[in-house]
Amino acid sequence: MxxxxxxxxxxxxxxxxxxxxxxxxxxxxxxxxxxxxxxxxxxxxxxxxxxxxxxxxxxxxxxxxxxxxxxxxxxxxxxxxEPAPALMPDDPWMRAQTRLWMKRVDEFLHPGCTTVTFATANRKHFLATMTPEEREARYARNPNPERREIQRDCIEMGLDAPRVGAAVRQYDAAFDDMERQLSEKPWLGGRDFGFADICMIPYVNRLSLICMDSLWTRNRPNVSDWFDRVQARPSYEDAIVKWTTEDDHDRFVVPRGEVEGKLWEVLAV
Missing domain, CATH: 3.40.30.10 (Glutaredoxin)
Structure with missing residues (x-):
């Protein structure tokens, strides 16, 4: 480097x-x-x-x-x-599309990721290692009232927490848009890998870890191919795989049947 x-x-x-x-x-x-x-x-x-x-x-x-x-x-x-290599497209239209993906992540997909992660992997950890009193003390340390309530609901209620359904539907809609866009161009920002892809990679990876990968593996071949190509990049290995510890892997072990059952129950409504 x-x-x-x-x-x-x-x-x-x-x-x-x-x-x-x-x-x-x-x-x-x-x-x-x-x-x-x-x-x-x-x-x-x-x-x-x-x-x-x-x-x-x-x-x-x-x-x-x-x-x-x-x-x-x-x-x-x-x-x-450090302008080179450039990660924003040259084309003004694709730059605008990239910013829209980043905005979508910030406004919808990131909060959704927090919700589904706390309702699955983090819930398992909190329930296994903390008493109810310790959990309440932990929630109270969060200075953001909205995030505090989301964490409490998701830890205590799991996949039945009120916000889980909305989070799943946001991702389902995003993968629909990814599938369409990737049918026309190899990357979300156009002909070259860049910010639009980077902003989505950690979230797709997270859903894969918590057994929600059927959102794209069932019927979205372009998204599946995109993620395969992402995982083949050296930066994926360096930025994600190498930083993920054994403890992290253990923390993200969740019951696939339970998670997928809830996932498709939500999307069937």
Whole structure:
């Protein structure tokens, strides 16, 4: 990797937002200093970290005395400081389409990912390791009231939580649009791999981990082919596979039959 300057990335091994930044950095060939946070232990609420990122989320990128937060903003920082290889399309129309994918992820798919992850993998961990009182104390540490309630509902109710159905339908609609777009062009941003693909990769990977991959493997061959090609890229191995620990794999072991049953129950309505 090029060692132009040393960036520091505060991140989490399996954080979808952090994975976006790692994908960008590896595609750009940029080195970075890794500062891992354990979100399950609540490291993001440490006062020292809150000074860097008051929202108590990852990632945070540090470049000297510059602090950059918000994952979709961070993505553009190395794109603009290290233009090659370009990850935004040249064509204005495809640049607009790329920004629409990023907006869709930020506004709908990321909240949906939080919902389905907490209702499956995180629920298993919380119920196995915490008493009801400890769980309430953990929820209370979240400074965002809406996220706090989503976490509580999903942990306590699992796939029956009120927001799960809406999250599944958002992904189903997104995969419909991906399938159509990929029937015309090889990548979501057009002829070349770029930001539109990068913003979706961590979320497709997460759904695969929690046994929701039938959303595309059943009847969306273009999405399946896209994900196969994504997984063959060196950046996928470097940014996602190598950062996923054995403990992470264990945490994401969920009952496929139960998850798929709920998935298709929701979509049948």
């Amino acid at each position: 090029r060692d132009v300057r040393m960036l520091k990335l505060y991140h989490r091994t399996t954080s979808v937002c952090a994975a976006k930044e790692r994908l960008v950095l590896y595609e750009k060939g940029l080195s970075f200093e890794s500062e891992l946070l354990n979100l399950q232990a609540g490291d993001q609420h440490d006062p020292a970290y809150l000074k860097l990122n008051p929202k108590a989320v990852v990632p945070t990128l540090i470049d000297g005395d510059r602090i950059i937060t918000e994952s979709s903003v961070i993505m553009f920082y190395p794109e603009e400081t």
